[in-house]
Amino acid sequence: MRLEPREHTPLAARLLAPVAAVVAALALCALLVAWTGAPVLRAYGLLLEGAAGSRFALTETLTRATPLILTGLAAAVAFRAKLWNIGAEGQLYMGALAAVVLGGGMLDLPAWLLLPTVMIAGAAAGGATLLGPAVLKVRFGVDEVVTTLLLNFIVLLLVSMLLEGALKDPMGMGWPQSAPVVEAAELPKLVERTRLHTGLLVALGLSALLWLIDTRTIWGYENRAVGANPRAAAFAGMPVTRVMLRTALLSGGLAGLAGVIEVCGLKGYLTLDLSPGFGYSGIVVAMLAQLHPVGVVGAAVFIAGIFVGADAMSRAMPVPNYIADVLVATSLLCMLVAGLLTRYRLRRG
Amino acid sequence: MTSPPIVLRLSGITKRFGPLVANDSISLTLHKGEVLALLGENGAGKTTLMNILFGHYVADEGSIEAFGQPLPPGSPRAALAAGIGMVHQHFTLADNLSVLDNIAVGTESLWRPRSDRAAAKAKLLDLARRFGLEVRPDALVGDLSVGERQRAEILKALYRDARVLILDEPTAVLTPQESASLFDTLRRLTADGLAVVFISHKMNEVFAASDTVAVLRGGRLVATRRTAETDREELAELMVGRALKPPTPTPLEPGEPVLTLSGVTVASGHGRPLLDAVDLTVHRRQIVGIAGVSGNGQTALAELVSGLIHPDSGTMALKGEAIGNADPAEMVRRGVARIPEDRHAAGLVGAMAVWENLIAERYHDPAFQRFGLIRRSAARAYAEEVIEAFDVRCPGPDARTQLLSGGNMQKLILGRTLAHGPDLILASQPTRGLDVGAVSYVHGRLLEARAAGAGVLVISEDLDEILALADGITVAYHGRLTPVLPHGRVSVRQLGLLMAGHWEILPEIVDAA
């Protein structure tokens, strides 16, 4: 057997690939569910119900999807330009750090001014965090996979240091956590008596905006060219280094914004466990979406739904809740293979 | 007369890449001690055929027999075991490993607890001595010259006791002198009973070295001839399929200078500079050809004129105006049309549409954008015009560029660069890999631009291309350029000597001119 590149990928195949991948993942994980002794179909039914079966379930899924959309966009934007940013987790924390520093009462501004300021600052902090590895890449050819990965740990230690030091909440009873952001820096709720907040709108807006930029503007045009073939882009006279750095700022900024939105929309203050791996899940989201900015929304909602649903399901059945992550991981791996089959066909010999 | 035994028999080999038939039921035989030259245009399917023989590719149809035994398909290992050795068109050596490692890898059972390097080295040195192939077993391949790498490649095959040796364009990167020594070696090998298949585009080599010639065209075997019983004209016609009538330049009076390099040096970071105090002037209505074996600074020169790199010392001027560190965009603005040597890697973004590639050099132009938003319909309309004017065969402006054939890609680049009446044209390997039709189209366009007043700088490894186009010729060697020698005042033999670095003959040529 060997793989042969296809000349054309039918649109249907591209759209069908994620569905096929998810179905395959569900089928594979059915083995695990069956092993627990739980009835598989009922378990998956409960999963669906827990993810989307009620107003509450839906808002929870969307709440969890919000940061994932942003980190997913961060990964998609970077990966399209072949900038392998594995550091969204660290950038997210940098954004959150900026949010609690500026939003914690340091700036005395009305909400309509404070919120944008905090968001821009958070995005800038996230962007600056990725700028370092990007500069090392374009200047010295240092592999950004490793540098961005390492920066995650450095940032986390930095946050830990600040939370036990300068930023420690004097009212926090000694817990390593920051003081909460002021009320003016809080994102309004979207639906009463739920956790869903307006951060979702920001995320959706950015996803649409990025899609427009990607397809309609010179910026997007340059990004795509540099991502697909940097040498040809440079030859044609495009500012490749600038595009790379710009992409880094954008990608890091999106991840930083995810941190801001988690703090200002949900948590209110910063702790070391603000993100249960949103930065890493963003990569999964981006891959499931085939790096398409609008697809990211769907993928993020899907992953959030799996997680929230599996979590609810595991409480009603003797299935450990770790099944959620197993499902997500399996979906990702299946998606990789499905994506391959849209680009290649299998041939004998 | 009984012919020597058959060592290799290919029957009905067919290979398709998608819709393309690279090999179309080819059958060939090779005898012991025979040298078979495989001839054909770019893309005729020569490398593909040899790759099938060596097991890199699996044929869709057909079979191979080596020494009377069927050869299992798709296994270089089996090919090696059957005594077939191959020197690839592009070297297959690992730069970070030593010559000995490169040669010995895979020759021992993988599960031996220890490599027997001493024995391997002894065997290698013995072979080297026997066939006069000087090597340094412990040197890193990355430090070797091109000639040394070539020898390492051949030794790789001999080390495995190859009885059939395939050489895919072995002389493409060698100086005429290095080539001569290679053919010396081949003679010794064949005297030893080895059979050789060698692929070449160079007629003189075919006549100097081969016993038999096989000609491929469009994936088909169109003829096999005893070398002694054919001639150049017949082979050329077989290759191309019709008699050749290349475009002939009409003499023109050169105008004022468009490109002037004086004392330009580009350092390489270590060792010899890439360009070493180069002086060069290209005038309007003049084509200057740069000849030379690859790796002598041509790439650096092309990058310099493209705006990708900048001189470390010396100056570059366009139309009499000194330019500092102009980038590619600046060069385009100043009227330089640049045709890159590698159209896939540097010329086009394959994943993007034809129209997107056509505006790649001027997307900032208000014609194509407003407030940073791309005017897509304007760009498409423009693309339609260029496609029409330059006869680019493609489904339309929205087609993905990857899907175009090599010749049409080159026309696309010509369209992108020549459509705006450039003052200077830099053409690097403008016809590499193109079929004859496309070649004469490109040559015609370049000559047209010259007639329209542009100065043209052609960099080509193909001496025939330079001889066909250039008004003046300069030879690159070790980063230096000879003065521009008027076409017709310098013989092919002299050019060969210059390409090999024998610049002591320069005074006699210049004096004669």
Added chain:
Amino acid sequence: QSKVKVAGIYTVPIEQQWVSRIHTALKAAEARGEIEYVWAESVANTDYERVMRQYAEGGQQLVFGEVFGVERAARAVAKDYPKTAFVMGSSFKPQEPNFSVFDNYIQEPAYLTGMIAGAVSKSNVIGMVGGYPIPEVNRLMNAFMEGAKEVNPNVKFMVSFIGSWFDPPKAKEAAFAMIDRGADVMYAERFGVSDAAKERKVLAIGNVINTQPQYPETVVASALWHMEPSVDRAIAAVKAGSYKAEDYGPYSQMVHKGSSLAPLGTFEGKVPADVVAKVKAREQEILDGKFTVKVNDNEPKSTM
């Protein structure tokens, strides 16, 4: 009468000492047939609020858990579901009408174990390894140190925090480092410390749970926490319809049998009799309300 529907929401796996005390108490109530018990473990703080709401929506009457990282959100949820009783581990005050708080106020037995530790230390150096310097850790460490100093004024302490709740190999390394510097009694706030003590044949003091069965030669004494009084009280209140927000903290004290000094067990007879007598006396004084162990939430520091 139907059983009370109880839920537990834990941010860590149920193996973790602290959470295991709540889990065990609830399991016992379940075994007695008083409650229906469901629980979720390893709930990230980000998800904590959702799980609270899900359980509340799902008709759970009583919810146990720990909200140290999510105080604000948890209190907001409690406001949204006034009919549900929340009894949560927290460093703050209860909130009307339905949000009760509790914490491991086991400084009293910690003080007593300190007395034993101070007495059995020959090198007069005691090592203490903690996760993070938070109040629930600090107050026990401080009480322990006070107790040790009472019987042995010369004793010195080394303190370090490993910056993680769950890295036993690392806690073990920190303990090794202390033993290397002369500590012969280890205060085992984290998993891993007793293992180091056992391997180096020094003594250890347990915390929250009794680990002597696992380390019979190593763990001299443990300050035990019992959630049963708090749990049973809350269940009874819910059942009787008299539940209100209150501070369950006191029910972790020795008078209420919310904490105790573990029996000496394998170390019976190995601790000097006069010390045992002293400890017994103090224990009685505490039970009689004649001696109070100071609650000191400040970060303890090394004294050598």
Added chain:
Amino acid sequence: MELFQTILDILVSAAFWTAVLRIATPYILGTLGELLCERAGVLNLGIEGIMTMGAMAGWMAVYQGADLWTGVLVAALCGGLMGLLHATLTVPLGLSQHVAGIGVTLLGTSLSYFVYRLVLPQASTPPTIEPFQPLALPGALAQTPMTYMALILVAVVAYVLYRTPVGLAVRMVGENPAAAEAQGLSVTAVRIGAVVAGSALMALAGAFLTLSAFNAFFFNMVNGRGWICIALVVFASWRPGKALLGAVLFAAFDALQLRLQQVAGGVLPYQLFLMMPYLLSILALVLVARRASYPRALMIPYRKGER
């Protein structure tokens, strides 16, 4: 000045170096494993998940009654299996090595947790096993057998890479797969083999945590140790000897940090010490990027017969 004296005292004590070797062991094994994968041209970001898998599987085997060395073997086998998954995705299928690696990490971790919880649903104190005990060799610092094994494996991997035909094949495949294929080697087979073997080593690193360093399995136990190995490989310029050096250096920082914390009056925030190895790794990266001695084919998929 006093601080300097304290540090010096710590650095010259034998106990410190014993601790360093102990802390270094998982890094040594993990780095060796990653190094083997990368030498063959495959980046394996699955390391964190594979380590978790090794920690869980090895421990579980022993808990179910197997002896310790069988546990080690089971861990290695599970690691090899995860490696096979990564290799299948990245070698014959040529999928993105970053993304496949992240997927393998996610899968390895979550699957380990899932299985652990399924088998031991109601544990209220962590179940334990009897782990490897330190073994004092004459003239050596007392370590558990797995540490000695790790040190031996450094020599073994170095020997295999530089002195045996199979090691040469691995290096060739990581440098120039086309050249390896032209020499009759199967690039696919060699790469898969290297990734499987490397992953088995990573799993041993995980197993060390549950069978030697501790006696129980905990969620999150690997705690980022795998990612550090990725950096250590670069720090080591893809050489086994230097990998040992890097792991020891890293461990020394950690051990020093643990000890300095205990000094009265606490000096700098301990996080600063923990940051040092990461910062040093980035610095090392900048330096080696210039020398560029990395395997040339790293992260470049090789599909036979494609150009």
